[in-house]
Amino acid sequence: MLHELLFSSSKKMEDCLAKKMEITVSEAEKRTGRNAVNMQETYTAYLIETRAIESQSEGQCAPVDSLWRRYSEFELLRNYLSVTYPHIVVPPLPEKRADFVWHKLSADNMDPDFVERRRIGLENFLLRVASHPVLCQDKIFYSFLTQEGGWKEMVNETGFQLKADSRLKALNATFRVKNPDKRFTELKHYSDELQSVISHLLRVRARVADRLYGVYKVHGNYGRVFSEWSAIEKEMGDGLQSAGHHMDVYAASIDDILEEEEHYADQLKEYLFYAEALRAVCRKHELMQYDLEMAAQDLTSKKQQCEELATGTVRTFSLKGMTSKLFGQENPEQREAKIKVLEEQIQEGEEQLKSKNLEGRDFVKSAWADIERFKEQKNHDLKEALISYAVMQISMCKKGIQVWTNAKECFSKM
Amino acid sequence: AFSSTCETVEQPNAQSLDLRGLLSLPNGTPVDTSSPASSSSLLNRLQLDDDLDGETRDLFVTVDDPKKHVCTMETYITYRVTTKTTRAEFDLPEYSVRRRYQDFDWLRNKLEESQPTHLIPPLPEKFVVKGVVDRFSEEFVETRRKALDKFLKRITDHPVLSFNEHFNVFLTAKDLNAYKKQGMALLSKMGESVKYVTGGYKLRSRPLEFAAIGEYLDTFSLKLGTIDRIAQRIIKEQLEYLVELREYGPVYSTWGGLEVELSEPLEGVSACIGNCCTALEELSEDMTEDFLPVLREYILYSESMKNVLKKRDQVQAEYEAKLEAVALKKEDRPKVPTDVEKCQDRVECFNADLKADMERWQNNKRQDFRQLLMGMADKNIQYYEKVLLWELICVSSLV
Numbered sequence: 001m002l003h004e005l006l007f008s009s010s011k012k013m014e015d016c017l018a019k020k021m022e023i024t025v026s027e028a029e030k031r032t033g034r035n036a037v038n039m040q041e042t043y044t045a046y047l048i049e050t051r052a053i054e055s056q057s058e059g060q061c062a063p064v065d066s067l068w069r070r071y072s073e074f075e076l077l078r079n080y081l082s083v084t085y086p087h088i089v090v091p092p093l094p095e096k097r098a099d100f101v102w103h104k105l106s107a108d109n110m111d112p113d114f115v116e117r118r119r120i121g122l123e124n125f126l127l128r129v130a131s132h133p134v135l136c137q138d139k140i141f142y143s144f145l146t147q148e149g150g151w152k153e154m155v156n157e158t159g160f161q162l163k164a165d166s167r168l169k170a171l172n173a174t175f176r177v178k179n180p181d182k183r184f185t186e187l188k189h190y191s192d193e194l195q196s197v198i199s200h201l202l203r204v205r206a207r208v209a210d211r212l213y214g215v216y217k218v219h220g221n222y223g224r225v226f227s228e229w230s231a232i233e234k235e236m237g238d239g240l241q242s243a244g245h246h247m248d249v250y251a252a253s254i255d256d257i258l259e260e261e262e263h264y265a266d267q268l269k270e271y272l273f274y275a276e277a278l279r280a281v282c283r284k285h286e287l288m289q290y291d292l293e294m295a296a297q298d299l300t301s302k303k304q305q306c307e308e309l310a311t312g313t314v315r316t317f318s319l320k321g322m323t324s325k326l327f328g329q330e331n332p333e334q335r336e337a338k339i340k341v342l343e344e345q346i347q348e349g350e351e352q353l354k355s356k357n358l359e360g361r362d363f364v365k366s367a368w369a370d371i372e373r374f375k376e377q378k379n380h381d382l383k384e385a386l387i388s389y390a391v392m393q394i395s396m397c398k399k400g401i402q403v404w405t406n407a408k409e410c411f412s413k414m
Numbered sequence: 415a416f417s418s419t420c421e422t423v424e425q426p427n428a429q430s431l432d433l434r435g436l437l438s439l440p441n442g443t444p445v446d447t448s449s450p451a452s453s454s455s456l457l458n459r460l461q462l463d464d465d466l467d468g469e470t471r472d473l474f475v476t477v478d479d480p481k482k483h484v485c486t487m488e489t490y491i492t493y494r495v496t497t498k499t500t501r502a503e504f505d506l507p508e509y510s511v512r513r514r515y516q517d518f519d520w521l522r523n524k525l526e527e528s529q530p531t532h533l534i535p536p537l538p539e540k541f542v543v544k545g546v547v548d549r550f551s552e553e554f555v556e557t558r559r560k561a562l563d564k565f566l567k568r569i570t571d572h573p574v575l576s577f578n579e580h581f582n583v584f585l586t587a588k589d590l591n592a593y594k595k596q597g598m599a600l601l602s603k604m605g606e607s608v609k610y611v612t613g614g615y616k617l618r619s620r621p622l623e624f625a626a627i628g629e630y631l632d633t634f635s636l637k638l639g640t641i642d643r644i645a646q647r648i649i650k651e652q653l654e655y656l657v658e659l660r661e662y663g664p665v666y667s668t669w670g671g672l673e674v675e676l677s678e679p680l681e682g683v684s685a686c687i688g689n690c691c692t693a694l695e696e697l698s699e700d701m702t703e704d705f706l707p708v709l710r711e712y713i714l715y716s717e718s719m720k721n722v723l724k725k726r727d728q729v730q731a732e733y734e735a736k737l738e739a740v741a742l743k744k745e746d747r748p749k750v751p752t753d754v755e756k757c758q759d760r761v762e763c764f765n766a767d768l769k770a771d772m773e774r775w776q777n778n779k780r781q782d783f784r785q786l787l788m789g790m791a792d793k794n795i796q797y798y799e800k801v802l803l804w805e806l807i808c809v810s811s812l813v
Binding site for chain 1: 641644647651665673676679682783787791795798799802
C-alpha cells in the first residue's frame with residue numbers, strides 16, 4: 001500500500017506547479033508604511049517573479065509576472081496551508097529573526113545579509129510548496145503567486161481560521177488521549193528529539209565558527225609584525241615581508257569560508273523548523289483520536305443508561321439511581337419516552353462514530369503517505385547538505401595548505 | 415634520602431663506540447647513536463656542519479634524563495650533562511654528570527664575570543609564577559631541559575667560551591659544590607677586575623655601529639615580544655576552538671542515533687570532527703613546545719646583548735674619562751701614560767669581541783628563525799593534511 005501511495009505521489013509530481021511555472025523571489029526592498037493602528041513601520045517586501053513554462057513545441061517564452069509580498073503575507077499563506085491541510089507536513093518558513101548566529105553576523109532583521117538569506121529561504125519555501133503533490137494544487141497558493149490585490153480578503157473568505165484548533169484543546173488531547181497510535185507517538189517523539197538535536201548542533205556550530213574566526217584573524221597580526229620586523233633585517237627582510245603578506249591572505253580567507261558555512265546552517269535550520277511541522281501533524285492526529293474516543297465514550301454511557309432504564313437495574317452508583325430510589329420510580333410512559341430518546345441518540349452517535357472512524361482512517365492514510373514522502377525528502381536533502389559541508393571543509397584545508405606552503409617558501413628564502 | 419647529585423662517569427658503551435667509528439661523517443664528526451632522538455639531532459648537526467664550512471667539531475654536550483630529587487629541605491630536578499670530546503683540555507673523552515638549574519645559573523654568572531667582553535647565551539627564566547606553572551610537570555621539565563641543552567650547545571659552539579675553565583669544570587667536576595666554594599678565592603686572583611668605576615661619567619658618543627646595534631636590539635626585542643604574544647593568543651584561541659569542537663562532533667553522533675538512513679553520514683561527520691580535534695591538539699602542543707621556547711630564548715638573548723653593550727659603553731667611558739684627565743695635564747707630561755693605553759686596548763678588544771659575537775649571533779638568529787618559521791608553516795600544513803581526512807571518511811560514507 002505504501003508503495004502504491006508513493007508511486008501515486010510521484011506520478012502527481014510530474015504535473016505539479018513547479019514543473020509548469022518558474023518561481024523566483026528575485027529581490028528584497030526596504031519599505032516604510034503605516035500599519036493597522038496607523039503607526040509608522042519599516043518592513044521588507046519581496047518581489048516574486050513567475051513565468052509559465054510553455055510546452056517546448058511552441059518555443060516561445062512566456063512573459064514574466066511579478067508582484068510584491070511581505071513576510072507577514074507568507075506567514076498568512078503558511079497558516080492557511082497548515083490549517084487546510086492538517087495531514088501534510090507543510091514546508092516551514094525561514095526564521096523571522098536571525099537565530100543561532102555567531103558574533104560577526106548581525107541579529108538585526110534589516111541587516112542586508114540576513115535579508116538576502118531570508119530571500120533565499122522564502123524562495124525555497126515557495127518552491128517546496130509548488131513541488132508538493134497536494135499543496136501545489138491549492139487555489140489560494142496559486143493566487144498568492146499571481147494576484148497582487150485582494151489576496152488577503154480571499155484567504156480570509158475561506159474561513160480557515162474557524163477550522164483552526166485551539167492550543168488549549170490540543171493540549172487537552174495530548175494528556176487525555178487513551179489509545180494513541182503508536183506510530184504517531186513515535187513520530188512525535190522523533191520530532192522532539194530532532195528539534196532538540198538540531199538546535200543543539202546549531203548553537204555549538206555558531207560557537208565553533210566564532211572560535212575558528214578568532215584563530216584565523218589572530219594570524220593576521222603576524223602580517224603586520226612580520227612586515228615591521230622586516231624593516232630592520234637585511235637578509236631576512238624580503239622573506240619576512242612576503243610571508244607577512246601570506247598571513248594577511250590567511251586571515252582574510254576565513255570570511256568566505258564562514259559565509260559559505262552559513263548556507264549550511266540555513267539548510268539545517270529548515271529541518272529544525274520542519275520538526276515543528278511534523279509535530280503539528282501528530283498533534284492533529286491526537287486531536288482526532290481524542291474526539292473519537294470522546295464520542296465512543298459518550299455512546300457507551302448512553303447505551304448503558306438505556307439498558308438500565310429497560311431492565312430497571314442500576315449497575316453503577318449514580319446520582320440518577322439515588323434520586324429514583326429516594327423519590328420513587330418514574331411511570332412506565334415516562335420511561336418509554338426516555339428510552340426512545342436515548343435510542344435515537346445512540347443511533348445518531350453510532351453513525352457519528354462511524355464517520356469519525358472513517359475520517360480518522362483517511363487522515364492516517366494520507367498523513368502517513370506524506371510523512372513517508374517527507375522522510376525521503378529529508379534523507380536526500382540532509383545527505384546533500386552533509387556532502388556540501390564536507391566539501392567546504394576539504395576546500396578550507398586545501399586553502400590552508402596552499403597559504404602555508406607559500407609562507408614556507410618565503411621563510412625558506414630567509 | 416636523595417640520590418647523589420653527581421653520578422659516576424658512565425662506562426662508554428662498547429657497541430656505541432664501534433658504531434661511532436662506522437658512522438663517522440665525511441668531515442669526521444662522530445655521531446651520537448646513544449641519544450634516542452639521534453635522527454633529528456643528526457639532521458641538525460648536518461645542517462650546522464654545512465654552515466660551519468666543514469669546521470671540525472671536537473666537543474659535544476647534551477642535556478637529558480631529568481630526575482626529580484626529593485629531600486627534607488627541598489625538591490628539585492637534576493639533568494644529566496653528557497660530554498664527548500677529543501680536546502686536550504679534557505682528561506677523558508667522555509663525561510657524564512648531573513646538574514641542577516642552580517649550577518647552570520652559577521656557570522652563566524661565572525662566564526659573565528670571566529668573559530665580560532663576550533655575549534653569553536641566556537638561560538631559561540628562573541622564576542615561574544607559582545600556581546600557573548607546575549615546576550615539576552613533565553612539560554615544564556622537558557621545555558627547560560631543551561632550553562638548558564640549547565644553552566650548553568651555544569657555549570660549545572663558541573670559539574672562546576667553550577674553552578672557559580669554569581665551563582670545563584661544570585662539564586667534568588664530580589663535586590661542583592666543592593669547586594664553587596674554593597672558586598671564590600681563585601677567581602679574584604686569576605680574573606681581571608670586572609667592576610668598572612665610571613663615576614657618573616657620561617659617554618660622549620657611542621660609535622655608530624654600536625648605536626645601530628642598540629637600536630636594532632630595541633626594535634628586535636619589541637617585535638619578538640609581539641610575536642610571542644600573538645603566538646600565545648593563537649594557542650589560546652586554538653584551545654578554545656578545541657573545546658567547542660569536542661562538543662560539536664558528538665552532537666552529530668547523537669543525531670545519527672535518531673536516524674536510519676542518515677546514520678552513516680552523520681557518524682562520518684562526527685568522526686571527521688573527532689579527527690580534527692586530535693590534529694588541532696597536536697598542532698597547539700607542537701607550537702607550545704617548539705615555537706614559544708625559541709622566541710623566549712631570543713627575547714632573553716637580546717637582553718643579554720643589551721647588557722654587553724652597556725658594559726662596552728662603560729669601558730669606553732672609562733677610557734674617555736682617563737683621556738680627558740690626561741689632556742688637562744698634557745702640558746706637563748707629553749707622554750700618554752700606560753694605564754690609558756691599556757684602557758684603549760681594552761676598548762678595542764671589547765669592540766672586536768662584541769662585533770665577532772654579534773656577527774655570529776646574527777648568523778645563528780637567521781638560521782634559527784628560518785628553521786623556526788618553516789617549522790611553524792610545516793606544522794600548519796601537517797595539521798590541514800590530517801584534517802583532510804574529510805576526503806576519506808566523509809565523502810566515502812556519503813556518496
